[in-house]
Amino acid sequence: MSRSTRRGAFAAATVALALTTAACSSSDSGSSDPTTSSSSSTAGSTAFQPQHKGGTLKLVAHAAAGSLDPQVNYTLQYWQLYQSMYDGLLSFKKVGGQESFTVVPDLAAAMPKVTNGGKTYTFTLRKGITFSNGKALTTDDVVASFQRIFKVSSPTAGTFYNGIVGATACLKTPASCTLKGGVTGDAKANTVTINLTAPDSEFPYKLAVPHASILPKDSPTKDAGTKPLPTTGPYMAASYDPNRALKLVRNPHFKEWSREAEPQGYPDQIDYTFGQTVESEVTAVENGEADWMYDPPPADRLNEIGTKYTSQAHVNPLTAFWYATLNVNSAPFNNKLAREAINWAVDRSAVVRLYGGTNLASPACTILPPGFPGHVDSCDYTKGGGKTWTAADLAKAKALVKQSGTAGQAVGIVTQDDDVNKSIGQYLQSLLTQLGYKATLKPLSGNIQFTYIQNTKNKVQLALTSWYQDYPAASDFLNVLLSCAAFHPGSDSSINISGFCDKGIDAKMQTALKTAQTDPTAANKQWGAIDQSIMQQSPLVPLINPKMIDFTSKRLGNYQFSKQFYMLVGQTWVK
Amino acid sequence: MSTAAPELATVEARRSPGPWRTAGADLLRNRSALAAAVVLFLVVLATLCAPLYAHHIADTDPFQSHVSGSTVVDGRTVPVLTPSSTGLGLGVTPIGPTWDPAHYFLGADNQGRDVMARLLYGGRTSLFIGFTAALLTCALGTVVGVVAGYAGGVVDAVISRVLDVIWAFPVYLLAICLSVVLLTDGLHLGPLTVEAGSLWLPIAIIAAIYVPYIARPLRGQVLVLRNKEYIQAAIGSGAPTVRILRREVLPNVLPTAIVFVPLMTALAMLTESALSFLSVGVQPPDASWGTIIEDGLGLLYTRPAVTIAPGLLIALTTAALNVLGDGVRDALDPGARLRGGV
16 A cells, blocks of 8 residues: 555555556465464453543544545545444454454454365354444345445455456446355355455455445445444444544444454544644644644654653554665666666665654665565665665766766656655755766655656656555565556556566566465565565665654553554543 | 027036936935845845855755765764654754854755755845846836837737736736646747756746736836827827837836836745745755745754745845835836935
């Protein structure tokens, strides 16, 4: 998933991803996965502490994130809230730390029975679950919800769920989507069966994201917009005005069924107000007028937060990377030596400083972030060699530029126009000028930059962008960003922005995807090797792995950071 | 008697210093205008010395990032951008003013660039754009105003409506719209091509949007002049139009156009600063006072000097230009003199 703003805001992630993963998921196959759990235990990691129940949690953000429909919205801002509102058949575990990548049964009583060579998933629904409108959850609701993914043209309908039998027809004519033979319910047995066209080892992850939320069968078959849909989780939306506020109150029909999948929330009410400047958000949290701010604190307030409010600042590493794409199909970066020169020249520590310092980011030299499945410490472009990046080698870079014969050529750099992106762009412009190129900087609004840099018609030579995981799988970086299938010339949905296509590496990726069905550990080793192979071709420049700051009020307690969906809003307490 | 009058006229002519010399003398007697001129002269002189300061005193390249660079303060080598080492160690703060001309006199911006050196280079850019755009505006405005006012009829109607349309747009909104569009691919008008990052782009935009502000008052002045007896006499005697315009009309409207130059320069500078502040004016790595203010926006709490210094210079320069403009107007406008304005 891409983001449009630094350290925090999930941008409306693009439909781009859609078409790209679509091509690869059809060849996926799956059964077991190291991060999924077969546990159906209702015991959570920590017991509910009733003495902290109650109060109003006050959240602030500069702007709302659009539609409240969980099958339509594709922003972290609301995905974070949906964790305490909506449920799917499966869910990411609602705990902090590495465990948060674990998929657990949610509305399903247990992890699915996988048969037919990994192509059929059978779920048994839990009994006694009721929507916030008082209606009981049935298998019909589950079937209708999967159909609705296509009927509302969910952003990931064509990517995550295109492998379901009948999905092709649904993508063509969403209004009449039935997913015949794809999703069937047996009310008597209380089971739901999902058939895939091919095995998909990442399918459990795809069922655990909000787009696969289960909604009442009579939900509108169009984007619900600002009208809240009934929930199954501990909270429901009482009112929503994107220009003013979102108010969440307790779902009167909620009874905790699995503490690790959907734990009881602490605050009685969650008020999310919009419209403040980021500066005033910081002041509001400092003064206790707000309990948490969504937006990343501005650069000139970081030191203040880090020194005066140390106990209220929570810094967490993200499984993400910021990188510069190099267009391998146009001059000067169609020359491998020129691409290597940039990788040698970029001072990652300078980029770290521009991002906010060593405690907010670390230098990157691989595509897969540290700690992510498949990541292997390796760095082909560090002075003196080594497994991690230590220093840039400007002399070597200048020699490579000279050798490539590309010196003097024009290079356009496209960045977003916010402070951090722009300052990194200015640094790159200065660096390219030092290397002998005629570099120009084009800062664009975050609303358009991500689609602009994907379209080959815009002839983007070098673009600054970032990638944040959708779910914890190496393919979500390597296959999505750099496979041949992810390159669509002339389209705004061409997430392979470098235009990199190496048939040999592509074949290795397909092998790794197949290996993942039976041996995830071996598959991750293959992904690590693929990462290194790609970096030897230098289609992009990994810059940094960012961290995230959550700035919370003094009274806020029980802060937990899920690596999948970030701060667990409903688990914080204010009493 | 028949010869006395011409003789007297000749004597008077010999004694009279002429309107331009009189205006110059008046201007020199105007202390406010003189002070403003001195301030402007010093600002221009300082900005012209930018390369001298950057390369021989501060020994820095103000257009190159020095994110990982270091400098000397009180004999100690310190990083230009200092990561916070207290508390959680969040954020990076550029070095503040050292008041040492050789080492970041006014501190550094977020790229580790010398703010003082950039201020001087930025001043060159802002003044160049302001003055050039003002000259272009006044020249274009004069031509358009004179042609419309003198030709009258359809020509006047067409030109006046075009001016009305331009005037109808809020001036900053029009400038921003033009800049956003032209910044993408530059300006291509037949053989005339201006690259997207060129300084001539903001100059052209600013010059164009202010033309009605000059053309309309001049057109009104020409409409009055055209009905004067001596113009009618020239037309009646069959004098060529170009000659009438050059010898009778232009000399009468030129003082007005000249009065506009310093005022328009101030206006153009403010517009350039606003556009650059919004990232649609001067493009990096070039600097102007507007871009430096924008650079400093993210440092407002920690290094306010980055924003305040160019802000003060813009205020000082535009105030000086306005005072000087008023002085020029008073000097060239006999009515103002009669009213006691000096």
